[in-house]
Amino acid sequence: MNFHVITIFPKIFDSYFSESIVNRAQKSGKIRIKIHNLRDFAKDRHKTVDDTPYGGGAGMVLKIEPIYDCLRFLKSKIKSTAAAKALAGKQNSITRIILFSAKGKKYTQADAKRLAKYRNLILICGRYEGVDERVVKYLADEEVSIGDYVLTGGEIPAMAIVDSVARLIPGVLGNKESSKNESFSKKNYLEHPQYTKPAEFQKMKVPSVLLSGNHKRIDEWRRKNSKSKN
Numbered sequence: 274m275n276f277h278v279i280t281i282f283p284k285i286f287d288s289y290f291s292e293s294i295v296n297r298a299q300k301s302g303k304i305r306i307k308i309h310n311l312r313d314f315a316k317d318r319h320k321t322v323d324d325t326p327y328g329g330g331a332g333m334v335l336k337i338e339p340i341y342d343c344l345r346f347l348k349s350k351i352k353s354t355a356a357a358k359a360l361a362g363k364q365n366s367i368t369r370i371i372l373f374s375a376k377g378k379k380y381t382q383a384d385a386k387r388l389a390k391y392r393n394l395i396l397i398c399g400r401y402e403g404v405d406e407r408v409v410k411y412l413a414d415e416e417v418s419i420g421d422y423v424l425t426g427g428e429i430p431a432m433a434i435v436d437s438v439a440r441l442i443p444g445v446l447g448n449k450e451s452s453k454n455e456s457f458s459k460k461n462y463l464e465h466p467q468y469t470k471p472a473e474f475q476k477m478k479v480p481s482v483l484l485s486g487n488h489k490r491i492d493e494w495r496r497k498n499s500k501s502k503n
Contacts, residue, residue, distance in 0.1 A: 274389070274444050276306045277347050278431050279340065280398040281322055283308045285428045294434060298445045314339040314346070323401055332402030336374060340397060340408050344370065351393050352380040370414045371434065372404060373427030377416035380434070384417070388434070389441040396434060397429030463500040 278286065286308050290296065298304045312320040316338070323333040329486045351368055369391045378384075389396060397404070397413060409416055418432045439445055468479040 274391070274439065275351075275393045276304065276435050276439075277309060277393065277395045278306065278398065278435075279309050279311055279343050279396065280401055280426075280428055280431070281311045282398075282426070282428060283310045286432065289432050290435070294445065295439055298439050298442065301444070303442050303445050304435075304439050309343055309347070311339050311343060314342040326402060330402070333402070334402050335400060335404045335408075337405040337407045337412075340404070341412060342410055344395065347395055352434075367391050368395060370395045370397065370412065372397045372408060372413040372416050373399055373418070373430040374403065374409070374416045375418055375423050377418040380417050380419050380430075380437075382437070385434075385437040385441060389438050394434070394438065396427070396431045398431050400426045421438075422484045464496040465495040 280286075286306075290299070292304055295304075299306060311322050315322050317368075321336075323335050326332070326334045348368070358433065365386050367390075369388060371388075371394065373396070397408070417434070419433050424430070468483060471480045472484060480494065482490050485491070
């Protein structure tokens with residue numbers, strides 16, 4: 274799985290993507306993450322990627338031209354790689370382009386599972402007052418929101434999508450069973466409570482059934498204590 278993130282603040286991703294499961298997945302070759310600075314595709318000497326909105330209003334809007342040129346560049350690289358793999362007898366590349374926006378479709382675990390089937394995800398991080406609507410209509414495959422609130426940019430949503438999709442790639446998690454019974458692994462399912470050592474702390478005790486060694490009773494307790502999200 275290849276993730277291509279388009280942003281005007283590439284350093285934001287340095288810390289998060291260099292830690293924990295996402296970092297190990299990159300080192301093992303299960304995923305590849307490439308951060309692309311949108312300003313590299315601006316044509317003027319000031320590296321301008323935004324402008325005032327037509328019709329007036331506060332703030333600035335990201336321009337279509339640098340986004341178009343960046344996508345064209347990425348598609349040419351992906352197409353070249355796909356052609357090489359096709360000649361080698363491997364499956365051709367499949368790409369999905371996602372734009373992050375407060376007015377987009379709300380992202381769910383079902384979307385993570387759907388996107389994990391692609392070979393390439395291109396993630397466009399909006400900023401300021403948003404992105405020229407022609408990007409939505411003609412360049413992106415879908416518009417995504419991670420919740421009913423406003424962020425200063427699409428970088429945090431991009432991290433969320435990379436993290437949620439990457440952990441579904443075979444071999445990324447240490448135990449292949451880890452993602453099967455966790456929250457949202459089934460529709461509206463919330464995982465049962467979890468406990469670990471010590472069995473008692475400050476008079477707060479772990480449920481005795483979990484210490485019984487009776488796996489049938491433990492499974493029953495877990496089913497009973499899992500929840501449905503309404």
